[in-house]
Amino acid sequence: xxxxxxxxxCFGDNINTDYIIASRRKKDTINPDELVKYIMEDIRPGFSSxxxxxxxxxxxxxxxxxxxxxVAAQIVKAAGISIIIAKSFARSYYRNAxxxxxxxxxxxxxxxxxxxxxxxxxxxxxxHVVNERTGRHSVLPPFAGKAGDILAAGGIIEYTQNRFAQxxxxxxx
Amino acid sequence: MGxxxxxxxxxxxxxxxxxxxxxxxxxDAILTNDAAGPLAIDYFRKMGAGKVVHPERIAAIVxxxxxxxxxxxxxxxxxxxxxxxxxxxxxxxxxxxxxVFDELGYVIPGRxxxxxxxxxxxxxxxxxxxxxxGASDTASAMIDGELWxxxxxxxxxxxxxxxxxxxxxxxxxxxxxxxxxxAGGNYKAIEFTGEGLSSLSIADRKTxxxxxxxxxxxxxxxxxxxxxxxxxxxxxxxxxxxxxxDKDASYLEKLTIDLGSIPPMISKPARxxxxxxxxxxxxxxxxxxxxxxxxxxxxxxxMEVDRILCETExxxxxxxxxxxxxxxxxxxxxxxxxxxxxxxxxxxxxxxxCGPCCGSSPGTPRDGMNVISTANRNFIGRMGNVRxxxxxxxxxxxxxxxxxxRIPRED
Numbered sequence: 170x171x172x173x174x175x176x177x178x179c180f181g182d183n184i185n186t187d188y189i190i191a192s193r194r195k196k197d198t199i200n201p202d203e204l205v206k207y208i209m210e211d212i213r214p215g216f217s218s219x220x221x222x223x224x225x226x227x228x229x230x231x232x233x234x235x236x237x238x239x240v241a242a243q244i245v246k247a248a249g250i251s252i253i254i255a256k257s258f259a260r261s262y263y264r265n266a267x268x269x270x271x272x273x274x275x276x277x278x279x280x281x282x283x284x285x286x287x288x289x290x291x292x293x294x295x296x297h298v299v300n301e302r303t304g305r306h307s308v309l310p311p312f313a314g315k316a317g318d319i320l321a322a323g324g325i326i327e328y329t330q331n332r333f334a335q336x337x338x339x340x341x342x
Numbered sequence: 343m344g345x346x347x348x349x350x351x352x353x354x355x356x357x358x359x360x361x362x363x364x365x366x367x368x369x370d371a372i373l374t375n376d377a378a379g380p381l382a383i384d385y386f387r388k389m390g391a392g393k394v395v396h397p398e399r400i401a402a403i404v405x406x407x408x409x410x411x412x413x414x415x416x417x418x419x420x421x422x423x424x425x426x427x428x429x430x431x432x433x434x435x436x437x438x439x440x441x442v443f444d445e446l447g448y449v450i451p452g453r454x455x456x457x458x459x460x461x462x463x464x465x466x467x468x469x470x471x472x473x474x475x476g477a478s479d480t481a482s483a484m485i486d487g488e489l490w491x492x493x494x495x496x497x498x499x500x501x502x503x504x505x506x507x508x509x510x511x512x513x514x515x516x517x518x519x520x521x522x523x524x525a526g527g528n529y530k531a532i533e534f535t536g537e538g539l540s541s542l543s544i545a546d547r548k549t550x551x552x553x554x555x556x557x558x559x560x561x562x563x564x565x566x567x568x569x570x571x572x573x574x575x576x577x578x579x580x581x582x583x584x585x586x587x588d589k590d591a592s593y594l595e596k597l598t599i600d601l602g603s604i605p606p607m608i609s610k611p612a613r614x615x616x617x618x619x620x621x622x623x624x625x626x627x628x629x630x631x632x633x634x635x636x637x638x639x640x641x642x643x644x645m646e647v648d649r650i651l652c653e654t655e656x657x658x659x660x661x662x663x664x665x666x667x668x669x670x671x672x673x674x675x676x677x678x679x680x681x682x683x684x685x686x687x688x689x690x691x692x693x694x695x696c697g698p699c700c701g702s703s704p705g706t707p708r709d710g711m712n713v714i715s716t717a718n719r720n721f722i723g724r725m726g727n728v729r730x731x732x733x734x735x736x737x738x739x740x741x742x743x744x745x746x747x748r749i750p751r752e753d
Contacts, residue, residue, distance in 0.1 A: 183524045191726075192377075192701050193701035193702070211722050211728050234524060234558050235556075237474040237476050239476035259525075259528060268476060268478040325389070329485070330390050
């Protein structure tokens with residue numbers, strides 16, 4: 170029910186949150202829009218200049234390990250990246266991504282190369298991921314339960330706002 | 343039929359739950375700090391929430407930026423102070439969140455604890471489920487008093503034998519990381535068992551649970567044995583809610599570790615799971631040594647360091663930074679003469695807090711420096727300079743290296 174298409178920028182295994190955004194940068198500000206220029210700076214200087222509309226991150230195992238700092242999910246969102254594809258995610262990052270409306274897609278990423286165009290479409294029967302260079306088509310199960318509800322709302326802020334609005338409606342009826 | 347984690351989460355969910363299930367669980371205690379706290383408050387407000395549901399279950403501890411370095415951080419601190427004051431939340435400036443949270447008595451067996459810091463896992467030492475989460479999950483739990491969770495599968499780690507002299511919980515933890523790898527605990531819980539527990543002190547257990555975060559474990563839990571019971575009751579707390587695994591509990595994997603086979607360990611740059619015996623790095627030049635952090639900044643750590651310092655008249659050859667985990671630890675270090683001896687040998691004594699561990703407070707290494715630290719992370723740039731290398735080891739290994747200016751040849 171939603172379509173995404175964009176270029177993949179690739180990373181390896183165990184990309185920790187300090188690499189996504191260095192802790193020292195948070196001394197100046199916690200505003201993700203200001204911090205976004207530092208994204209991945211310690212492992213890939215100049216990375217922020219590569220980000221164009223539609224870009225997705227593709228990575229290996231345990232993406233987002235280390236600190237649970239949420240700024241590491243917020244700046245991905247602030248960079249305009251809606252999708253991260255990885256072999257696996259660190260659990261705290263997985264939750265933080267969902268809570269910020271960034272879709273963490275867990276699948277084999279070994280065929281994805283830097284610059285490959287990836288298309289993602291979500292529907293009730295699952296999430297379809299196509300690598301346009303290789304033609305590989307992967308189908309992932311849809312996000313279930315509360316995680317699915319939070320993503321559908323666009324993040325946990327919107328989800329909770331909606332819930333409060335519903336509760337208020339219930340009270341006035 | 344259940345593991346410790348399944349049994350505690352069953353209690354908190356009000357129904358019998360098993361690994362793999364997604365549940366909503368009541369949260370007994372929440373920890374936050376000055377790094378994630380202001381962000382959690384931001385989420386809280388944007389979500390449209392009014393007041394927190396159980397302020398008495400929350401502690402906010404200022405630890406990353408102490409003393410406050412600039413007006414920008416002062417603003418963030420003010421936000422935390424105001425929020426705590428408006429909501430009746432306890433705020434402390436007495437040291438590192440994990441240490442102070444424990445000192446304040448929030449860590450009680452059988453509890454489900456969440457904290458907006460990955461090293462919240464530390465509190466598993468007391469038979470608690472203690473999970474690090476982000477700022478938005480923290481805000482959510484402050485609003486609802488509960489959190490959705492997936493019940494994790496458990497890796498059972500059985501300790502046999504006993505620690506050799508000069509080997510500590512830190513060495514066990516680094517060894518375990520080298521076995522499990524940086525992703526080895528992801529989505530999983532770790533439960534410890536075995537006769538070897540009797541040779542692990544409470545301080546050792548805290549260090550081991552702290553470092554469980556580095557194999558990405560959701561939580562790590564020690565059963566409440568007589569050592570833990572004694573510690574908990576000595577602090578006026580009750581172990582009455584302690585939970586034990588069932589004999590027929592189902593584990594994802596079982597590992598057996600002979601404590602007697604573990605040598606002093608060291609993690610090489612820039613991954614804590616690349617851990618090797620210290621002897622493999624012998625002779626390496628050490629420019630800076632850091633003793634402290636939520637991993638190894640406790641009085642027991644400084645007691646061991648002091649023993650090493652008393653063996654020699656020599657001062658530190660490396661630039662040595664000492665950061666007690668809390669004011670209480672610092673006071674005790676002064677009473678026992680540890681602080682005086684450290685300073686006399688040339689150490690720089692920094693205020694209790696996270697210190698330079700993640701580059702949030704002063705102590706940034708210069709270009710080309712080799713740093714040895716008792717901390718838990720040695721990622722590139724972790725201490726604020728990408729052109730320095732960080733090695734991780736026990737307080738005793740760090741103290742020995744600081745005295746020699748090199749990683750010692752013999753342990």
